[in-house]
Amino acid sequence: MKTSRYCATQLIALLVLAGCGGSGDQAVRSPEADAVSVSNMVAEFDRCAREGDLEAFLSHVMDDVVWMPPGEPAVVGKQAVREWYANFYGTFDIELTHDVLETHTFGDAVIARGNAAQTLTPKAGGSPMSLSAKFILVFRRQPKGPLKVWRAIANANTPPPGG
Amino acid sequence: MKTSRYCATQLIALLVLAGCGGSGDQAVRSPEADAVSVSNMVAEFDRCAREGDLEAFLSHVMDDVVWMPPGEPAVVGKQAVREWYANFYGTFDIELTHDVLETHTFGDAVIARGNAAQTLTPKAGGSPMSLSAKFILVFRRQPKGPLKVWRAIANANTPPPGG
Numbered sequence: 001m002k003t004s005r006y007c008a009t010q011l012i013a014l015l016v017l018a019g020c021g022g023s024g025d026q027a028v029r030s031p032e033a034d035a036v037s038v039s040n041m042v043a044e045f046d047r048c049a050r051e052g053d054l055e056a057f058l059s060h061v062m063d064d065v066v067w068m069p070p071g072e073p074a075v076v077g078k079q080a081v082r083e084w085y086a087n088f089y090g091t092f093d094i095e096l097t098h099d100v101l102e103t104h105t106f107g108d109a110v111i112a113r114g115n116a117a118q119t120l121t122p123k124a125g126g127s128p129m130s131l132s133a134k135f136i137l138v139f140r141r142q143p144k145g146p147l148k149v150w151r152a153i154a155n156a157n158t159p160p161p162g163g
Numbered sequence: 164m165k166t167s168r169y170c171a172t173q174l175i176a177l178l179v180l181a182g183c184g185g186s187g188d189q190a191v192r193s194p195e196a197d198a199v200s201v202s203n204m205v206a207e208f209d210r211c212a213r214e215g216d217l218e219a220f221l222s223h224v225m226d227d228v229v230w231m232p233p234g235e236p237a238v239v240g241k242q243a244v245r246e247w248y249a250n251f252y253g254t255f256d257i258e259l260t261h262d263v264l265e266t267h268t269f270g271d272a273v274i275a276r277g278n279a280a281q282t283l284t285p286k287a288g289g290s291p292m293s294l295s296a297k298f299i300l301v302f303r304r305q306p307k308g309p310l311k312v313w314r315a316i317a318n319a320n321t322p323p324p325g326g
Binding site for chain 2: 066069071072073074104106107108109111113134136138153154155156157159160
């Protein structure tokens with residue numbers, strides 16, 4: 001009885017030391033868990049784009065984010081990114097599918113690379129435009145465990161029309 | 164005498180433990196030293212582009228590099244990157260200037276972001292083409308200390324002509 005109580009105390013201490021205090025912090029610190037988190041997050045980004053859910057999307061973005069879209073200068077900071085995506089979501093009906101090819105963890109940074117298929121239909125009318133792109137996303141681990149987008153860059157897999 | 168010999172042995176042991184065996188390995192492990200290394204390396208990339216020095220450029224590239232140029236699919240692996248750059252250096256006279264805006268160290272990975280100004284003049288004749296681009300470079304620390312390019316992606320800061 002005493003032994004099992006001692007073991008239970010030890011187990012709790014170990015769980016606390018390991019950061020398994022119910023918040024799941026430890027789980028997201030393994031590369032495998034980071035890969036799952038990234039996979040789930042980009043699927044959520046695709047849903048946000050489809051449904052125009054700007055606030056849900058921005059909840060995964062750091063304050064000092066830098067988004068580097070093709071064909072224009074870098075968009076620096078969450079407020080500028082908010083305005084960029086408000087315009088993007090407002091201008092197009094968006095079908096977006098991220099395909100993560102690799103995820104690597106370096107301490108508190110996680111780098112993901114992949115392709116994205118995108119079809120944009122102007123809300124004001126006009127033909128849908130399809131684009132195959134590739135991307136690098138860099139996430140940073142937040143103090144309580146979850147990853148958020150810190151740097152993002154994409155470009156096309158095909159030459160521009162007429163280019 | 165005996166004490167000083169003991170101290171010298173200890174000192175050597177500490178230097179070996181710290182990786183200060185004369186190769187300067189330890190120096191490149193600080194974020195400040197990484198930033199200097201990256202700055203020097205991209206200046207060397209600019210020289211390589213200007214002089215068509217393919218081998219010097221490739222000496223800074225990892226075997227499992229992925230180069231993600233705009234307008235075409237990812238170029239995967241050093242052999243494919245060699246062929247891409249042999250074609251690039253062979254087709255154009257290149258003026259290239261990297262401007263690193265930030266460098267961050269995450270253990271053995273170093274992420275650099277910046278802009279690059281590029282003027283390409285076709286060797287076969289034709290007008291020079293100027294491009295302002297932005298980039299993310301991810302370097303990995305090699306076993307003996309130096310950083311090498313592991314992932315690279317760039318895109319234009321302006322829309323494509325006619326696009």
